[in-house]
Amino acid sequence: MNVKPKLRVLLCAPRGFCAGVVRAIDAVEEALRLHGAPVYVRHEIVHNKYVVEGLKAKGAIFVEELDEVPDTSKPVIFSAHGVPKSIPEEAEARKIFAIDATCPLVTKVHREAELHFSQGRQVILVGHAGHPEVVGTLGQLPSGSIFLVQTLDDIAKLAPKDEKNLAYVTQTTLSVDDTRCMVEALTRRFPSIIGPHREDICYATTNRQEAVKHIAPIVDALLVVGSSNSSNSQRLKEVAERSGCKLARLVLRAEDVEWDLFSNISSLGITAGASAPEILVEEIMDAFAERFDLRVETVSTADEGVFFPLPRELRQAV
CATH class of the missing domain: 3.40.1010.20 (4-hydroxy-3-methylbut-2-enyl diphosphate reductase, catalytic domain)
Structure with missing residues (x-):
């Protein structure tokens, strides 16, 4: 019988979905529930391919520009990242039923x-x-x-x-x-330049980076679960490297893990970008559990209780 090598896993907390991402995904799902498929979404609602594919399967149609949306009474949702002013103006000119899911x-x-x-x-x-x-x-x-x-x-x-x-x-x-x-x-x-009343970098970005800084110096490797086009996920990988972790990788799914690189480690940190669902963290943990005898610890550096209500058009409908 093969004895699995032991692996200490430090799970960063907080990790994964932030309040703005939850709100945006909920907005698409609520629009589908209220109005039926299809619902159109301008740009990826959040930067995570797993999430986007799941919403496509439920009837969401993703477009890059409004000219790809046919004349329709169905809702068109703007992504969590925000849009230039010209986009709502174009939607209004075309009498498109627009729902703005921009993160507050x-x-x-x-x-x-x-x-x-x-x-x-x-x-x-x-x-x-x-x-x-x-x-x-x-x-x-x-x-x-x-x-x-x-x-x-x-x-x-x-x-x-x-x-x-x-x-x-x-x-x-x-x-x-x-x-x-x-x-x-x-x-x-520019000594007289005026800054924000409160820092613009969002609480979720700050908290996830702080957790990585805490764990990165004390593990052999660190995985960031997230999409390659996710800015906050890319920054987490960079923060891990700068904080002293010699092996940091950004992966979306378990199949993306370069197993040869992780064969001789005894400790692993895991976090997830703000647009990565916890189910992908669990999938990757399961893949490591097949190869290692895991001892899992959660390292928490902040408590998050932030909630953003749905866009007004969907709240009124509810």
């Missing part, structure tokens, strides 16, 4: 940017080019009134009209440490 913490960033613009400030957005959340935030303001910076070099090259009349906002899913460096560089270069 992303909406907070939009409102901040609009407030600064209304007060005559140029706005600087710290974020990753091309990410849907960044596209949505940039699209809240007229061209030329908001600038995206991704690197310290970008900050050095900024040439605002009035250096004393600036404000900054950030993407909600960035690395806490990277963002701190960017904000420090901004405030050094």
